[in-house]
Amino acid sequence: MEDQDIGESKSVDTTNHDDNVIVKEEKLDGETGDTKSEKTDSVKFQKKEDETTKHNNKSTGIKNLSGNKPSRKKVDWTQELHKKFVQAVDQLGVDQAIPSRILELMKVDGLTRHNVASHLQKFRMHRRNILPKEDHNHRYIQSRENHRQIQRQYNGFQQQHRPVMAYPVWGLPGVHPPGAVPPLWPPPLQSSGQLPPWHWRPPYPTVNVNAWGCPIVPPVTGPFSSPTVTGTFSTPPATQLDEEMVDQVVKEAISKPWLPLPLGLKPPSAESVLAELSRQGISAVPSSSSSINGSRRLR
DNA sequence: TTGTTAATAT
């Protein structure tokens, strides 16, 4: 595995490729703010030194995090790093956005799966808080669960891609109330002297990553033109998968008429229903249900 | 072995 869990010895700067890792050791109290000098995608580790002093002893004999562990590094998720993260997630889609794959796509030396997993956890939490808890969303999560089962079985690199636009609400016009603020995960920090670390701007003109987890993909019909980081992926045509997904949703909606219609499906008009009924030989409908189009009738 | 989640630390 090329994930050597750089925990020990932290001499990760062996090779200076594009993605070099800036290991930063400094006393905890210092915090000499030269953080703005990181221009490229580089992980900056901050090492705490005096952690041995506070041998924790909360209550239960938890493994002392400070005793034997050589050093704890803190990955500074700069905007560049986070941008890579979001791009990777965006390219993989929510289904494939797992730490190992994100790590591969990011290609940031020195970053571990744990780092990515942690960041992904926060990412998902914020996204979940932001997203409206609608029914179709729950259904979608259920389908994701099914994929997880399959994924656990194969544990391989199956290319079961879903359209990258896996965020059902964002980006749709008219969804947000006029006065609502757009969902941003890292809230825009007010710059107190220096540039905030989360200063965000969309990475590409085509993929408009709206801050945390809100990649707004324009309805581009051609091949996905985002510059992939690795190039090992070939995005399958999204239209076919779209059709499959729509077909699935429609089938589910038909089989479970008591559930609210998923977003994007419109109920048939009364005229079309009557026409279809007459075509099937039903010429008249009971008068009580004549107000189909209106509000729900009470009974 | 990997991903997810919860606990813990800073």
Next chain:
DNA sequence: GATATTAACA
């Protein structure tokens, strides 16, 4: 309180 790390668990 926010964020990152670590441990536990499936």
